[in-house]
Amino acid sequence: MNRRKFLQSGLGGLGSLAALGLGGSSLLMPSLGRNARAGSDAPLRFVLFYTAQGTVPSRWRVDPEGNGAGNDWVSELAGWSETDFSPMLRPLHAWRDRVSVFDGLGLVSAEADGSGFRHERAQAHSITGADAVWVGGFPYAGAPTIDQLVAESIARADRYRSIELSVSNGLAYDGYGSVIYRGANQALPAIDDPRVFWDRLFGLTNADDPITARQGSVMDAVSERYASVSGRLSAEDRQKLEVHQQLVRSLEQQIVGLAGASCGNEPARAQQYGDYDADFEAHVGLMTAALSCDLTRVASIQMGQLSPDQLGAPAGDVHAEYAHGIYDDPAAADVMTEYGRVHAQHFARILSMLDSIPEAGGTMLDNTVVLWMSEMADSWHGFDTYPAVIAGGGGRFRLGRHIHYARTSPYDGLSYDKDNRMGIPHQKLLSSVLTGMGIPTDSMPVKSVTGSDGSSIDCTGTLAELLP
């Protein structure tokens, strides 16, 4: 098959990174790490890995020590055998000292925010911790997504603020085609074609070119023009031009910065586009290069729908034919378990790529926080038992742990087992990730939800189990 061939010849294979010149320390950009931890020269980065369809809770949840679902508990993964790992997460066994796995979060605020639109609501809440904004009767993300919040703090003004990627066009359910938002109802488009990504990163003209060198003064002139035009417009129109003007100003610094950045041996430009695994592989290779050369510090990858042939399932539509049936049909549960396992492999692949770059006495993975999140908790449209995995970051988080929370939020949401409680609000995870990244955060936009019994469910605070 083409895919296999491409994997072997292109950016695929662990060994190929070195062959592409990404493994050498000559690539490293020294002393750029204003935000880096004490004692490390490398900057801190953030990668969001976003998949759809949640999990199959019974295939995600494991409890090898018999701690009980009704209790909060933490188990050190170091002692887990490969078969102790749940079927979905088995690909992460090799990374057990570098990841922490969550079981027992709940998208409580999403459950409380309107009705219907479960994919869309979950998507809007999951990575913002905010209520949706409803535009024309449809819910869209109502606040910046977590990667954008991180970028606000750690991005360099003279480099790409963040990079948005998708594979197989991602799986945004809100109709915009991207799950990443810069602000309320302001989605950011993702690059799907690795060739386009390559062109963006490496298709730059060089800084010695007199025209490139004067782009700063072009941006000055353009910015001036925006100011003079927008002054005469209505408030709404003016706001649009002001956004544009502000971006022109930021671009000025970016052009200068990027023109001066050198990335050593660039990865090869992909020859083709449209094969799921090959595109993923190429994206991750380029993303790794961009992070290692400090072209950007924040990236996200939104994964598109997996196809039946990737799951070893009969031809058909994954969403329509399997996703909804995880509780009623063991065959559907098998297919969706495989769905999660394939994504766990993707996640592991990102970790191995980052880990292959030596940096500041460790590897780039030590200076990169990688977060795996999903839209809904499960593909039956449930919002409870929301899955998440965090990796990397060299000591910023307590890794190597399986962290389980009991259902303690008195919210009677949609649940297959008719339980009238949900897990702890996922806002606590988002706040913890930001805090661990050096952005002290006590709460996300939704601070509390009124429970079904009238009590207030607290969504603030961080998770002691995750933060050192």
Next chain:
Amino acid sequence: MGQSSTALVRSCPRRAHGLLLGAGLLCLGLTGCRDDGAEAGMSAGDTDDGDGGGDDSSGELGDVNAAPPVLHRLTEVQINNSLRALFDAPNLSGVSLPPDFEVHGFSNNASVRTATPYLVESLQRDFQRLTGELMAEPGAWLSCSATGGDDPLGCGHTTLATLGSRIFRRPMSTDETQWIQGLFDTWYADVGFDAAMQLSLQTLLQSPDFLYLVEYGDAERAQGSVVPLTDWEIAARMSYFLWNSTPDAPLRELAAAGSLQDPAVVREQARRMIRDARSRGAVLEFHRQWFDADEIQNITIDPLTYFPDSDDEEDPGGVIALFRVSLEHEFNRFILDTVFGQGTLEAMLSSRQGWASDITSGFYGVSVEGLPGDRVTGRFGGIDEYELTLYPVTFPADERAGFLTSSTFLASHAHPVYPSPVLRGVFIRERLLCQPTPVPPDDVPSLDEGEMAEPKTNRDRYSAHSSNPACSGCHQAIDGLGFPFEHYDSMGQFRMQDNGHPVDGSGELFGTDVDGAVNGGVDVAERLAISRTAHDCAVTQWYRYAMHRDEAPEDERAIAALAERFWSGGGEIPNLLVDIVSSQAFLTRSESVQ
């Protein structure tokens, strides 16, 4: 079958006078209402015949207000068409921008097109590249040689003054002219003529005056909150709507003379512009978005089911890639033939004329042998070449009728193996009837086949929706439109049998002026082709596209006036476009009250 239902419906006096709603429905019960001539459908209301003669006033469109406009940024195709026109450079490569988000299928909705970092960066980078291309081989727009000739400063000044006004789509003020000439002077002293020209052009092209349809209106003539547009603003709105490009010389001359304040002149110009070949791309772009035609490039096709003999199915040049590309060409030709031929929505939804290729004729069950072929070539993703021969065909009348029975629609609203009555039904409801489908309930039961032994047909699998009380309310409205298309598999092949069982293509229309039982896709299509609901919806869709936004409550009367004329005039699309550009909504700005 097709014959009787066609004649039955066509012969109804639907367009005679104001008494329109329900006419189609009434007709269904009247067995005598048939076969008295196909002319009935076309006889009334055809006063605007596209030649600009006769009674060509904007009539009741003149005094109807609209909601406040939203600032429109040119789309990628509008920028590229403009550049090619401004520099008379048909082969200029153009900018390549991040994709726009769609609202109701339209990717020109200004409400969601706020600039992003990637967009601004792409514009800067691409304009830098393009101005390099332009200066490498300058055309007549540069009033000297590429090195500046004897008087480089003079040449730069003249060129920028002339070109600046073209780029800004209005005469530049003295201040503006001095501004760009001053920048040029500085850059000229620094890096010489060629580079200074490039930098100056980059500045003009990244200015809001080019990238946005900046409109101030003529405040002195404002009436309350309604501000008439200036002639230049009218010219820009017209040319970007009808051509996706910048105004041409005749339009600019009329704007300079102040003639576009007269709606009759606007109408005359609109007719001229629609006759011009440049309208073809713009009309096509609208239909591609309205009808989701590009979806055919993204769908998954199961090769084992539909292309079992091929082993190179998804390779560039493979049969599935060719299938997709063939449908794209067929769709484009069908839309253009229809809009610029018969011109009616009715024809678009019921015509038996269309196109097929060697790849698709088998799926359509038509023979192309002996037909005059039309060879087209192109490149997949701009790289690998392909070649196709397209044939004008007449489809079997009882199997096909217009766009809804084309594989472009049918295959892109299907799953890899099984067609989807839900996707098809939802599309028709939302795009052709403008009736958004309510959201599914929170607790969507899976399609539980437990109670039903092995489902016999695709329809059986989906019927669970309608039999489950939690779902049946909405699914009746969706499935009633979708089930009649069960006669078409995931590729759009006509079938009488599904899984060895007879296809049940019965359904029902709700919420339209042509409600009632239907049987088969042809029946649905022909019913919608003469439906007032569908005609009104087409007007709403065009309005959304023309105004770069969703309709608001304040637009109700403006849309109703357009819809009334569209319907009573026989549903002729070119006339609708003329009406839109000469409507008050299009020629003024309603400023929101602060």
